Amino acid sequence: MADTADTADAPDTADTAxxxxxxxxxxxxxxxVIPQEQVLDAGGAGAAEAxxxxxxxxxxxxxxxxxxxxxxxxxxxxxxAYAALAETEGASDHGPAxxxxxxxxxxxxxxxxxxxxxxERYLRPLVAGELRACYAMTxxxxxxxxxxxxxxxxxxxxxxxxxxxxxxxFTSGAADAGLVTVLAxxxxxxxxxxxxxxxVVPTDAEGFRVxxxxxxxxxxGQWEIALDGVVVPADxxxxxxxxxxxxxxxxxxxxxxxxxLRWLGQARRAFDLMxxxxxxxxxxxxxxxxxxxxxxxxxxALLAIRTTRPLVHEAVALLAxxxxxxxxxxxxxxxxxxxxxxxxxxxxxxxxxxxxGPDTALPALFRTGRTARILDGPxxxxxxxxxxxxxRDYGPTPR
Numbered sequence: 318m319a320d321t322a323d324t325a326d327a328p329d330t331a332d333t334a335x336x337x338x339x340x341x342x343x344x345x346x347x348x349x350v351i352p353q354e355q356v357l358d359a360g361g362a363g364a365a366e367a368x369x370x371x372x373x374x375x376x377x378x379x380x381x382x383x384x385x386x387x388x389x390x391x392x393x394x395x396x397x398a399y400a401a402l403a404e405t406e407g408a409s410d411h412g413p414a415x416x417x418x419x420x421x422x423x424x425x426x427x428x429x430x431x432x433x434x435x436x437e438r439y440l441r442p443l444v445a446g447e448l449r450a451c452y453a454m455t456x457x458x459x460x461x462x463x464x465x466x467x468x469x470x471x472x473x474x475x476x477x478x479x480x481x482x483x484x485x486x487f488t489s490g491a492a493d494a495g496l497v498t499v500l501a502x503x504x505x506x507x508x509x510x511x512x513x514x515x516x517v518v519p520t521d522a523e524g525f526r527v528x529x530x531x532x533x534x535x536x537x538g539q540w541e542i543a544l545d546g547v548v549v550p551a552d553x554x555x556x557x558x559x560x561x562x563x564x565x566x567x568x569x570x571x572x573x574x575x576x577x578l579r580w581l582g583q584a585r586r587a588f589d590l591m592x593x594x595x596x597x598x599x600x601x602x603x604x605x606x607x608x609x610x611x612x613x614x615x616x617x618a619l620l621a622i623r624t625t626r627p628l629v630h631e632a633v634a635l636l637a638x639x640x641x642x643x644x645x646x647x648x649x650x651x652x653x654x655x656x657x658x659x660x661x662x663x664x665x666x667x668x669x670x671x672x673x674g675p676d677t678a679l680p681a682l683f684r685t686g687r688t689a690r691i692l693d694g695p696x697x698x699x700x701x702x703x704x705x706x707x708x709r710d711y712g713p714t715p716r
Contacts, residue, residue, distance in 0.1 A: 338383070342416065343405045345380055350409045354678070357411045360537060365493075371415035372446050382417035382444055385424055389444040391417070396571075396637045400578055400630060407579025408586045410685065422572050423450040426498065427517070430564050432552040435517055439496060451494040453485035453542060454565065461487075462698045464500060464562065465510045469544065471501035477551035479503075479516055481544045484528070491540035492527050494520055499544065500565065503558050513561035517553040518544065534684045570646050573693045574636060577629040577653035580689060584622050584660040587682045591618065591664035594671075605667060614663040621656040628652050644706055647699040654696065658686030 336344075349371055356367045375381045384399035385391025394402070399418075406412035413419040420443045427435055427443070442448035455461040456468060469483025481501055491497060497518050505512030518525060524547040531539040556564055592615060595606040605611045628649040635642035661683040665672035672679045690696050 338380075339401055339405060341378065342380060342383075342402050343408075345375065345378065345416070346405060346408050346412045349374055350412050350415050351678075354409060354411060354681075358536070358681075368411070368414060371411075372417065375416050380416055382420075382446075384418050384421050385444045386428070389424070389440055391424075391444050396633055400633045403575055403578035404582040404585070407582030410583075410681070412582075413579070417444075417446055420444065420446075420450060421575070422568055423452070423496075423498070425571065426555065426564065426568050429567075430515075430555040430560075431517065432554075434550070434552045435555075439517070443496075448496060449490060449494045450496040450498065451488050451490045452498050452568070453488045453491070454500045455487050456484060457486050457541070462694060464565070465513065466507055467500055467502055467513065468507060469499065469501040471499075471503045471514060471516055473503070474548070479549050479551065479554065481516060481518065481547045481549065484541065484543050486528075486541035487531060487539045488542055489539055491520075491542050492530070496520065497525075497542070498555065500561055510562070511559050514558050515555040515561045515564055516549055517555065518547055518549050522547045522549065524548070533688050536681065536684055569693060570636060570642055573646050573650045574629065574632045574642075576689070576693060577625075577632070577649045580653045580657040580685070581622065581626060581629060583682050583685060584618075584625075584657045587657075587661045587664040587679060588618050588622060590677060590679060591615065591660075591667045594664075594668050611667055614667055618660040618663045621659050625649070625652045625656040644703050647703040650693065651690075651696050651699045654686065654689035657689055658683065661686045 353367045353371065357364045372381070381392070382390065383392035383402060384394045384396070387393030403413075403418070406416055406418060409415075413421075424440060424443050427439055431439070439448060439450075443450060454464060454467075459466050459468060467483075469481065469485065471479045471481045474480055481499060483499075483501060485499065488497065497520055499516050499518050501514060501516060502509075502512055503514040524545040526543050526545070528541040528543050530537055531541055533539055555561075595611050595615065596604060598605045602608065628645070629652075632642050632645040632649045635645050661679060665679050665683060668677065668679060671677065674680075
């Protein structure tokens with residue numbers, strides 16, 4: 318591994334062969350997951366079979382679901398212990414799914430806010446990888462930064478159950494999910510900041526349908542879904558009515574931080590590819606590594622990784638301590654998204670035309686870096702939110 322960053326605190330218990338858990342995870346991603354990326358990216362039956370095989374291997378090697386609750390069959394690692402592993406898993410978009418940690422946000426949310434029936438019915442299958450879940454918040458024609466404008470509604474029926482009507486889009490993994498958590502208005506009018514709730518919806522419920530796939534810069538995995546009068550039990554409400562924004566805010570802080578950790582892993586991968594290319598590619602002027610402009614790309618990329626990493630791990634520490642981490646998560650999210658795009662772009666530049674083609678992971682890494690600046694809130698949202706929060710300490714600021 319290239320000298321991209323200091324190693325984060327992580328479980329370092331060695332097995333009988335003397336290898337640590339981070340080393341074993343890194344080896345698994347490098348030798349098991351990355352070679353299967355093209356099959357996994359293609360989707361369909363072949364991808365499902367490949368993913369099942371990887372999950373079986375992860376279980377056999379004792380690497381399955383490391384950050385999930387031990388009492389549910391996971392590894393029981395807390396966030397600080399898992400942070401370095403999240404970077405390593407994140408070197409491939411498929412790492413978290415192959416190693417069983419992709420359901421972490423859903424497991425935390427359902428465990429913390431679900432009814433007894435929801436916890437009993439869904440948690441163990443989620444941890445075991447038998448059930449996949451997704452999260453549906455944003456809608457067509459509704460700014461994702463203004464969730465209180467959501468048009469999806471959930472009506473309480475006389476028997477206490479809920480009937481949900483609406484449409485969501487950019488819902489990750491919806492086509493393969495057995496469960497989706499839906500943001501809906503249960504009270505008030507569109508624009509009211511109160512009256513929003515989260516409901517757990519089995520995707521085999523009558524009235525639920527997948528409308529279409531929404532490729533992100535050509536890559537699949539995002540979907541538009543419709544809920545045409547879907548009825549769910551009363552106890553499939555998370556928390557209390559009107560509590561959605563509080564629950565969603567907690568989920569988003571964790572989700573953004575996990576994304577940042579995984580983006581660091583992808584940036585490390587791009588950096589390694591860039592440096593490998595610089596020392597191996599020789600032209601009429603000698604190795605690329607001898608060119609000052611290539612050296613500048615290497616320096617700037619390393620500087621971006623090294624300066625972003627402490628921001629991300631500061632957010633990790635605050636979240637783990639149960640403290641307000643909104644400012645730190647906002648800083649980390651913007652910095653990590655920019656960093657990944659910058660490093661991937663530099664790596665493509667050093668590769669030349671080869672960096673644009675199918676023979677390296679660089680096009681996918683660059684695409685992730687570009688979409689990162691919009692996913693989980695665009696840069697502008699985080700910049701404004703953090704700045705206003707900071708300025709409040711100096712006096713009143715405009716709304």
